[in-house]
Amino acid sequence: MTRLLAAILLVFLSQATLACDETCKRTKVETTKNIKYPSYLNLKYCQTTATDFLLNSRKSLQNYRDKQLGTAHRGGARNIRNFVLQRRDWLQECDKYMTDLDMGSLFRQKDTADKIFAAMNEVADELHKIMMRKKNNAEVLELVVAPAAQKFDQLFKLVDDHVIELQKRGLL
Secondary structure (H helix, E strand, O other): OOOOOOOHHHHHHHHHHHOOHHHHHHHHHHHHHHHOOOOOOHHHHHHHHHHHHHHHHHHHHHHHHHHHHOOOOHHHHHHHHHHHHHHHHHHHHHHHHHHHOOEEEEOHHHHHHHHHHHHHHHHHHHHHHHHHOOOOOOOHHHHHHHHHHHHHHHHHHHHHHHHHHHHOOOOO
């Protein structure tokens, strides 16, 4: 009887030691794909980056949309465009890392991630148009910024929907 219990215990313990954690998966992917991930890139960093975007960056973008977008100021549009593109790059790096390691998508589903990244690109494109427009004293600024405002609103809806889903699941 003791031998049977010892054998069962040994099987369970060996399975626990054979489980592959993030470091193990990372090493396997780096070896098989012949790539080297930056040392800062890990699951905790990615979760922190995503949460910061969903909460803090979202507020900053909303503030810009509400208070500054209407002025169509080129410098502000450039700064916010760079902000959006930088966050997109960080988030895409994390999404690729998590996908490569078979840990799912950064935004839980690939479809959601693709939509958020596409919306970020669209916001950046509209801000670029504001930056590059020829100055015209007769232009109506509301018409100039309307497409960008619409793209911001689409991005906000996607982000808000995702935040609500995370809150319902107790993940945020």
